[in-house]
Amino acid sequence: MPAGLIALALGGFGIGLTEFTIMGLLPEVAADFGVSEAAAGWLITGYALAVIVGALGLTAATTRLPRKRVLLGLLVLFVIGNAISALAPTYSVMMAGRIVAALCHGAFFGIGAVVAADLVAPARKAGAVAIMFTGLTAANVLGVPLGTFIGQQFGWRATFWSITVIGLVAFVGVLALVPQDRGRHVPTRLRDEVGALRDRQVWLSMAVTVLGFGGMFGAFTYIAYTLTEVTGFASSTVPWLLVLFGAGLLVGNVLGGRFADRALDRSLIVILAGLVLVLVGFALAATSPWGTVVMIFLMGGFGFATVPGLQTRVMTYAAQAPSLASAGNIAAFNLGNALGALAGGLTIGAGLGYTSPIWAGAAITAAALVVMVVAARTAPRPVPALTAPAPVPAATAPVGTEDRSR
Helix, strand or coil, X not given: CCHHHHXXXXXXXXXXXXXXXXXXXXXXXXXXXXXXXHHHXXXXXXXXXXXXXXXXXXXXXXXXXXXXXXXXXXXXXXXXXXXXXXXXXXXXXXXXXXXXXXXXXXXXXXXXXXXXXXXXXXXXHHHHHHHHHHHHHHHHHHHHHHHHHHHHHHCHHHHHHHHHHHHHHHHHHHHHHCCCCCHHHCCCCHHHHHHHHHCHHHHHHHHHHHHHHHHHHHHHHCHHHHHHHHHCCCHHHHHHHHHHHHHHHHHHHHXXXXXXXXXXXXXXXXXXXXXXXXXXXXXXXXXXXXXXXXHHHHHHHHHHHHHXXXXXXXXHHCCCCHHHHHXXXXXXXXXXXXXXXXXXHHHHHCCCCCCHHHHXXXXXXXXXXXXXXXHHHHCCCCCCCCCCCCCCCHHHCCCCCCCCCC
């Protein structure tokens, strides 16, 4: 495994903490600032919307810069944003800190995914993307429960200070371990990056990302309330239940990358269908402690198994200039986050109860499945190569020179 992948995963770990840890701390944050549950939820939605702006805006603004230098600059922004959150005296300042930290998120994962794919052989690109995103899943397995525990024991500000320190460590890791850019893979013109977005399959893939991840995220955003108010778990057990969800993310991410390298479109269809069934099962089993435990793990597994495949699919169809499209798909993930959080908040606000976000998530994911089937059926043959054309020995010809997705 290239050492650079470990550094990218470390950066993903810190960013994952920023995005997800607050979910387990919403009750404490809401109480500290004297705001409602719905208002506290906007710290999640606002973050997701800022990711979209940063993913597109910062990636477009840095297309001419070396990718490693851009990644380092994004981590500096990440550290500043989390320090603002840790010091925030008011809800408005807290939101500002969340927005500053979020601006680096999409560009880091988008550009980092391209760098990760460039570090390995063509047939292992989805797996390399999965390794980078392992940092994000590890943040849920280890970091989110630990961050929630720290917040409950020492105050939620201590959690954000911890994340700030992790951001500094990630900066050192990327500086030391990520190699310098390979010049032939660095687009020289923004026009090339924008032109890559013209492919219909890129937009269909992003639509699946918005809906598929939005469905899972809609169920997950208010999970602390589901666990305590519906299932009956004590609030002190929430961090440990989140470990199960994070373990599911980790397993799903690894397996999803492997399946995507073998049969890209087919694996995405099967995973999305499984996620719909899991969400329906979770809504029905939410009053059962043991049923909830099982479904939390499966929701994480099926939900995150889509990530390596969808990210690879977007980069594949934007092969000549993948950076902006890759970052755009990260924006799509977070647009899905915002959509899911909004849908969940609306159903709760309508008095439909704390299982209603799970039902809404199942419906949104079903829509993603329909779009994915359309995308697979209309995909050209053969699938374009992920990397720009270059002489490649026959023994290592890129996956995609034959259609392996169906």
